[in-house]
Amino acid sequence: MSTMKLVIFTLLVGAIMAQDAGTDAPPTEAPIEANWKEFNGRSFALVPKLSTWADAQRDCMSVNGTLASVHNSQEDDFLKVLAHGQRAWIGYSNAQADNVWLWINSDHSDHNGWCDGKPDQSGGNQHCAVINVSGKECWDDQDCHTPYSFICSHD
Numbered sequence: 564m565s566t567m568k569l570v571i572f573t574l575l576v577g578a579i580m581a582q583d584a585g586t587d588a589p590p591t592e593a594p595i596e597a598n599w600k601e602f603n604g605r606s607f608a609l610v611p612k613l614s615t616w617a618d619a620q621r622d623c624m625s626v627n628g629t630l631a632s633v634h635n636s637q638e639d640d641f642l643k644v645l646a647h648g649q650r651a652w653i654g655y656s657n658a659q660a661d662n663v664w665l666w667i668n669s670d671h672s673d674h675n676g677w678c679d680g681k682p683d684q685s686g687g688n689q690h691c692a693v694i695n696v697s698g699k700e701c702w703d704d705q706d707c708h709t710p711y712s713f714i715c716s717h718d
C-alpha cells in the first residue's frame with residue numbers, strides 16, 4: 564500500500580514539474596512587449612532591469628524598438644513619470660564626438676532636457692544620457708557602463 568502511495572506521489576510531482584517547464588519566460592526576464600505604453604502616437608516601455616547603455620539598446624532592439632528618443636517636452640514629462648522619478652537611460656549619446664549628441668534611432672529631434680550645467684563630461688568619460696538625475700527631473704551625461712533601468716521606444 565505505501566509503495567502505491569509513493570508511485571502516485573511521484574507521478575503527481577512529475578506532472579507538476581512538466582507543467583512548470585511549459586510556462587513562459589522566467590520572471591527575471593522583463594517582458595518588454597507587455598510594458599509598451601502609448602503616448603501621442605508613439606510607444607514607450609520602462610524596463611526596470613539594471614543594464615549598461617549598450618545592453619539596454621540591444622534589449623530594446625530585441626522587441627523592434629530602440630532606446631527611447633524624445634521629440635518634445637510633453638514626451639519628456641511622460642517619460643519622467645513612466646520611470647517613477649528614477650534614473651533611466653534614453654537613446655541619446657555623444658560616443659562619436661564630444662560635441663555631437665545623436666539619437667541612436669537616427670531621429671532628427673533637437674529636444675533635450677539637460678539639467679543646468681549638463682552635459683558636463685564629469686571625469687571625462689560620460690557619453691550617454693540618463694533622465695531623472697538627482698530627483699531634478701532633468702538629464703545628465705553618465706558613463707555608458709553604469710547599470711541603470713532604461714526606456715525603449717518605437718514609432
Ligand SMILES: [Ca+2]
Nearest residue numbers: 683684685704
Ligand atoms: Ca555628467
